Amino acid sequence: MLRHSPTLAQPNPRFRLKLLEDGRAALNLGCGTRMHRSWNNLDFSLHILLSRHPAISNILRKLGVLSQERYEKLLRVAPDAIYWNLAKGIPFADDTLDIVYHSHMLEHFDRELAPEILKECFRVLKRNGIIRVVLPDLQILINKYNASVTLLQQNKSVAALEHHYQAIYDLFEQMVRREMAGTQQQRKVVRRLENLVRGDASQTGEIHRWMYDSYSLEELLTQVGFKDIRVQTPFTSRIAGWTSFNLDTDADGTIDKPDSLYMEGVK
Ligand SMILES: C[S@@+](CC[C@H](N)C(=O)[O-])C[C@H]1O[C@@H](n2cnc3c(N)ncnc32)[C@H](O)[C@@H]1O
Numbered sequence: 001m002l003r004h005s006p007t008l009a010q011p012n013p014r015f016r017l018k019l020l021e022d023g024r025a026a027l028n029l030g031c032g033t034r035m036h037r038s039w040n041n042l043d044f045s046l047h048i049l050l051s052r053h054p055a056i057s058n059i060l061r062k063l064g065v066l067s068q069e070r071y072e073k074l075l076r077v078a079p080d081a082i083y084w085n086l087a088k089g090i091p092f093a094d095d096t097l098d099i100v101y102h103s104h105m106l107e108h109f110d111r112e113l114a115p116e117i118l119k120e121c122f123r124v125l126k127r128n129g130i131i132r133v134v135l136p137d138l139q140i141l142i143n144k145y146n147a148s149v150t151l152l153q154q155n156k157s158v159a160a161l162e163h164h165y166q167a168i169y170d171l172f173e174q175m176v177r178r179e180m181a182g183t184q185q186q187r188k189v190v191r192r193l194e195n196l197v198r199g200d201a202s203q204t205g206e207i208h209r210w211m212y213d214s215y216s217l218e219e220l221l222t223q224v225g226f227k228d229i230r231v232q233t234p235f236t237s238r239i240a241g242w243t244s245f246n247l248d249t250d251a252d253g254t255i256d257k258p259d260s261l262y263m264e265g266v267k
Contacts, residue, residue, distance in 0.1 A: 012091035015040075015082050022240075024098040027124070028247065029086060029117075030105030033073040034256065036245040039101075040092075042082040051077035087113075090120045097124050099239050101247065103134035104257060111210040118224040125267040130239055131226060134248060137261035139213040141171050144259070170259070174208040217263050226265030238264055 017025050020038050028034075031041040050057045050066075051074050060066040066074075084091055086109075100121045106114050121131050148164040212220070218229050230238075234248035234255045242248075248262065249255055 015084075015091050017092060017096060018080070025096060026099040026239075026245075027090070027092070027097050027101070029090070029100065029102040029121075030108070031081065032104075033076045034103065034247060035076070035078055035081065036247060037078045039245070040082065040097075041078055041080075042084050042086075042090075044083060044085040047074055047077050048081045048083040050074055051079060051081065086117060086120075090124050092124045094123050095126045098126055098129050099132070100125055100129070101132045101134075101239075103247065104136065104260070106133060107135050107208045107210055107212065108206070109209060114210065115220060115224060118220060118226075122224050122226065122267055127267055129267045130237075130264055131221070131267070132232070132237060132239060132262070132264045133217060133221070134257070134260050134262050135212055135217070136208070136257075137213060137259055138211040138216075140259045140261075141167070141211075145171060174206070177207065212261065214261055214263065217261065221263065221265040226267060229263060229265040232262040232264055234260070234262060236262075238266070 018038065018040050019025050026036075026039045028036070028039050028041045029043075031039075031043045032045060033047055035041040047070075050060075057066060057071060057074050061068065061071040082091070102121075106117060109117055118131075118133075125131065145164075145167040148160070148167040151160045152164055154160075214231050221229050235243055235253075237243075248257070248260075
C-alpha cells in the first residue's frame with residue numbers, strides 16, 4: 001500500500017463502466033476475489049493480472065509456483081476486473097455510479113488516507129448514490145477479547161487460554177504479518193521469489209493500518225459529506241437486491257466475514 005496521498009484520478013477511457021441489467025452502475029473497490037460479475041470490480045492484486053492469462057496461470061499451477069488454493073481463487077476473478085492502485089484515486093468520472101462498495105479494504109490504508117479514499121467514493125457517486133463500507137468491527141473484536149479474559153478469570157482451562165490467544169490474534173496478526181496469507185502457503189523457494197518480486201505484506205495492501213468502530217466510521221463518512229448513515233447487517237441494505245449479489249453472504253446465507261461492521265451512507 002502506497003503511503004502518499006491519492007492524486008485525483010481522471011476518468012480513464014480504458015475502463016468502460018458496466019451497468020447492471022436494471023441500469024445501475026456498481027463498483028466494488030479492493031474486490032480481491034470476492035466479486036459479482038455484473039459489477040465493476042477493481043483491485044491491484046496479482047490475481048487480477050493473472051486471471052487474464054488462464055494458460056499462464058495453469059502452467060504456474062502445474063509447476064507448483066501457484067498453489068491449488070490460489071489457482072481456484074483465480075478462477076473466480078471476472079476477466080474484465082480492473083487492475084488499478086487506488087492510491088491514484090478512482091478511475092471514473094464524477095457522479096457516474098449508483099453504488100460504491102468496499103469490504104475489508106479501508107483499514108488497509110493509512111489513517112490519514114482513509115478520508116481521501118472516501119472522498120473519491122463520494123466524487124464518483126451520483127446524487128442519492130449509496131456507499132456501503134464493510135470492515136472488521138473493532139468493538140466486536142475488543143468485546144471478544146474482554147469476554148475471553150472473563151472466561152479465563154472464571155476457569156483457566158486450556159480451552160479458555162486458546163480462546164484468549166485467538167482473540168489477541170484476531171486483533172493484531174494482520175497488523176504485524178510480514179507475508180501475504182497466500183504467500184505463506186507457497187513452497188519456500190516460491191515464497192522467497194514472490195517476496196522479492198512483489199514486496200512484503202506491507203507493500204501488497206495486506207496489512208491493517210487502522211481499525212474502526214461504528215462511531216469512528218460514522219464520523220468519517222459524515223465529514224466526507226455522506227448523509228443518512230446507518231449500520232446494516234450482512235443481509236440488510238438500501239441497495240435493492242443486495243443479497244442477490246453474494247458479496248457479504250454466500251448463496252446459502254453463510255456470512256463471508258463475521259465480526260464485520262456494515263455501514264451505509266447516501267450522497
Ligand atoms: C482483505 S482483502 C479484501 C478483499 C475483498 N474485498 C473481500 O472482502 O474478500 C483487501 C483487498 O484490498 C486490496 N487493496 C489494498 N490496497 C489497495 C490499493 N491501493 N488499490 C487497490 N486495491 C487495494 C488488496 O489487494 C486486497 O485484495
